[in-house]
Amino acid sequence: MKLYVSLTSPFARKVRVGVAEKGLAERIEQIVVDPWNDDGTLTAANPLSQVPALQLDDGLALTDSNTILGWLDRAFPQPSLWPHDPQARTHAEAIAALAQTLLEYTVFLVIEGRRPAETRSAPLIERRTQGILRGVAALETRFHASTGHFHADSIGVACALAYLDFRQPQLDWRAQAPKLAEWSAWAARRASMRDTAPPPA
Ligand SMILES: N[C@@H](CCC(=O)N[C@@H](CS)C(=O)NCC(=O)O)C(=O)O
Incomplete structure (x- = not known):
């Protein structure tokens, strides 16, 4: 493969x-x-x-x-990327979808930022930025930030937050999400996250 x-x-x-x-x-x-x-x-x-x-x-x-x-x-079913319990799985899928859209919004900001300044859409940049901040605030309350496993929802959230730090470091998401900030520091120390960190620019 x-x-x-x-x-x-x-x-x-x-x-x-x-x-x-x-x-x-x-x-x-x-x-x-x-x-x-x-x-x-x-x-x-x-x-x-x-x-x-x-x-x-x-x-x-x-x-x-x-x-x-x-x-x-x-x-390769083991170890599973999802919780077995159907309700827990639905919750994890909801979080994973939020994290995926957070990533899409952040990638949009990166791509838009590479365009000549006069062709950028300020209203859309503002809309996506506010969406990211609301998304992080939602994760702060909705995400079950466990250190007992690293399922697909955790992978998505960890990658989305790390990507915000990588590409939008000026966006101070930690100010409104202290629990997430603490969990994200834990996630960053996990071998799978450490070994896949982007190279320094
Ligand atoms: N929905 C896709 C998005 C993949 C995606 O946008 N990848 C970007 C890299 S961050 C890419 O390859 N961009 C090149 C392009 O869109 O032309 C996924 O979740 O894998």
Whole structure:
């Protein structure tokens, strides 16, 4: 199996963390590509030129971090990325979805920030920024910040907060989320998170 990643993509990081948590590092070859400047390596697996993409041994390529994590959990059920209890699972899925949209909003700010200043949409930047801050505030009260496991919701939240620190360090999310700040410091020390931290810019 081949996993196409970039070392700065938070979506790819979610999958890399999942691979590490499941102890699959030896079974999945990770290929580092630049989705914005691809020589055809990535588009052969993912015609949409996005990471992460997982090429299975039978040739089928899976795209999208959640689809890939879902497949990994079915193909290698232990340790599970989700709680067994249906109610707990629904809650975890709600949190994972919040974290995913937080990531999407943050990536939007990064992409918008790379455009010439006069072409940026100030209202949309403001809308996404406020959305991020409300999303973090919601996680502060809704996320069951456990240190007893590292399920897919935890992976998503940890990657989303770390990506905010990486790309939007001026956004002081910790001021409104002290519990999350403490948990995020714990998550950052986990081997799977330490080993997938983006390289210094
Ligand atoms: N929904 C996808 C999003 C993947 C995504 O947007 N990846 C970015 C890297 S952070 C990418 O490859 N961007 C290149 C592009 O959109 O052209 C997921 O969860 O995996």
